[in-house]
Amino acid sequence: MMTTEAIQEGEPSDHFSMFSSQNSTIRYSYNKIREVKSYRVGELFLAYRDILWDDGRHKYNVSSFIGEIDELLLGERFSAFDQSTLDNLIGTLRQRGNSNATINRKMAALSKLLRKAHKMGDIHSLPEFRRQKERAGRIRFLERDEEARLFAAIKSRSEDAYRLSVFLVDTGCRLGEALGLIWNDIQEHRVSFWITKSGRSRTIPMTERVKEVIKLPPQEGRRPKGPFTKLSQAQFRAIWNDAKAEVGLGADDQVVPHILRHTCASRLVQGGIDIRRVQMWLGHQTLSMTMRYAHLATNDLDGCVVVLEKPRDQPTSSGEGSVFSSPVTTPSSPVAARKQKGEPAAASPKAPRKSSKAK
Secondary structure, three states, X not given: OOOHHHHHHOOOOOOEEEEEOOOOEEEEEOOXXXXXXXXXXXXXXHHHHHHHOOOOHHHHHHHHHHHHHHHHOOOOOEOOOOHHHHHHHHHXXXXXXXXXXXXXXXXXXXXXXXXXXXXXXXXXXXXXXXXXXXXXXXXOOOOHHHHHHHHHHXXXXXXXXXXXXXXXXXXXXXXXXXXXXXXXXXEOOEEEXXXXXXXXXXXXXXXXXXXXXXXXXXXXXXXXXXXXOXXXXXXXXXXXXXXXXXXXXXXXXXXXXXXXXXXXXXXXXXXXXXXXXXXXXXXXXXXXXXXXXXXXXXXXXXXXXXXHHOOOOOOOOOXXXXXXXXXXXXXXXXXXXXHHHOOOOOOOOOOOOOOOOOO
């Protein structure tokens, strides 16, 4: 039998104790005792940030989220993250004015970090992360005249920023995706995005004006790595904010560079492109993201008005005149029509029988 000294010293696991009875024998093994350590959320982030997140704006945002969470937890160290701690954290964020959408983004970062720490044995239990219900807010997009005025003001400040704005609104790509393009990503009439938020690459065709704006004017010196690599996000946003203030959109907090992606999606849906193709064009990971624009496909509902405006004494559920007539239920031949009315179908003429005798 293993001694108390052996357990304390953490001897190898091949030592065990056996307890016998008349009916069974129970064998207990003792693994090496491991010291339980505790960590702050910030310490876990420093350990795993480069493994879990690629460099870029998203990683910068995650760093801000985790820093805020560590602050709210008062730098508390823990070896197990319990449910009450998570619930209190969500409650505090809501008291600070965070919307459910913002809370979901912050909890997604925390969940990813804690799951990695749990897998590596740094913490020994995880809470249940439940997604908060988000409201479908109004989506702002640019009208054609707004785009013309805004782009003219941008062009007067920077030709490169203007070229980038046109590219963003006609491709619907994210700002980071455009800035990360290199020349090899552009082939003939198509452009490929490899550095994406979802991690999935996509290739889309280019409009004529996109083909024009990706061409750089003649210049001396070394050619840049990509069509927009001369700009940074900070530079573009500064030019954007100055231009939108000039054209009277300064007070609209929804007129940010990401509005160009909304504008592209809205124009595709309003133009009759089906939701699945819009999803592929934008590179949304789930169809639910694209469904935010589905309400703009109003042409699909025009037939409903025709039905509602018909007099009550006219049938609307079937018949050749119905705007929603189905090829399955609508008679497509005189034979089908007679069957629906209960009339016997006329016998079809038989084909002449061929003689088996050779002529």
